Amino acid sequence: MPSDRSESRTEILDAAEARFARQGFDGTTIKQIAGDARVNSALLYYYFADKDALYGAVVSRFIERIAAQVAQTFAGGGDPATLIADFAARQGGVFEAEPRFRKLLGRELIDFDARHAQAAIRHLAATTFERLRETIAEGQRAGVFRADLDPRFAAISLVGQTAYFHFARPAVEILLADGKPLPAGTTDAFAAHVADFTLAALAPRSPSRPRPRARATARRRNRT
Amino acid sequence: MPSDRSESRTEILDAAEARFARQGFDGTTIKQIAGDARVNSALLYYYFADKDALYGAVVSRFIERIAAQVAQTFAGGGDPATLIADFAARQGGVFEAEPRFRKLLGRELIDFDARHAQAAIRHLAATTFERLRETIAEGQRAGVFRADLDPRFAAISLVGQTAYFHFARPAVEILLADGKPLPAGTTDAFAAHVADFTLAALAPRSPSRPRPRARATARRRNRT
């Protein structure tokens, strides 16, 4: 009995997302997903070519959802230092608000070399990462950041601190709390630390080089 | 025909390490490992309780080997800044010298919440990480590092930059090289960047902080 047009498709995707996040690709069976979605297992093959294609649809849908959240950092504009701090807070927030992100993206990177997520990551590279890089470069041109750092490397350093903290969560819990769950507020505190640490790393080296000049440099970014 | 005492055991471990690193836990079969080790599959159950126990033996053996390499940083001593730079270089070197490390530890963190590696990581926490933390704290006491950073957070920031660069390798390749393999020397360059970036972040704040212009942006609890 056909129900609403392609409503089942969404329910399959939702069920698959939960299962794949919890159990991984090999650990999840088609029948588990079908059972969760209250749908016949053969229906998955009506909507998706095979198990791998279903997994790809789940992963790319998820990453696009996450990317949209982080991208909001650059929606309003602001000076480079503020944007950096805002990005760090937002990135940490996403990891906490989306518990599946850690395992879903982690496995995609480790097990599949980002095969399914390639398009989504490429889009992320062209938008959010590029904005981050440009923000750092802008700070360098304005003299508020030290100029002798590769802005792409600096952007990876920023992103990497938070990403590692969450991806390696069980190890971090051993390092910080003897294997027990982290005390409440630790992740926010670490996000604040990342902003602090990164802005300190970006600060101009010698204080005898004050450049309080008004920014006359390119500001071709920032549309409405 | 019984061969040398427990020689088969080592060959099983070696074969299992290669298979698990390449294909993961679920993706590897007992018979594949037995075939690689030129041994009957039932023999694996003579030496190890089950597949999970074999996996645990592989992972803990591997992490202990890696930990010993990184720990060499602190064998000779030196001033804090030199030790930090040395650690960054050595950590990057280990990721390059041991290609299996990325997948083996990555999966252990994501799929098993470090269940098998708990003892090894705990040992790492009590030795290498503790040394790293103490090195930073020592620099703070000596006045060569800024004092208002949590040394444990700072240590995670240091470790995390390199770890993320390698764990997220496929994503980094998209960010830096449009998905193609990174140009030769990039990993060494990034390791040098990590040392530079981290030491800059740890540097004491200059007496007259170059203020980010007079614009009153969201002023945090900066300037303790």
Next chain:
DNA sequence: CGGTGTTAACTGAACGATTAGTTAACAGTA
């Protein structure tokens, strides 16, 4: 209106392949 044809959505049952794990036996050594 009512009937007919088409198609999208969905199902039950099965297939062939593969799996981890078991068992009983046996060879070499002490």
Next chain:
DNA sequence: TACTGTTAACTAATCGTTCAGTTAACACCG
């Protein structure tokens, strides 16, 4: 004899996938 190391053969279960068929919705036509 007793014990360690090793093996081939087997099993019970599970897997992704296929396929022939069913149901409901809708468009067209007389």
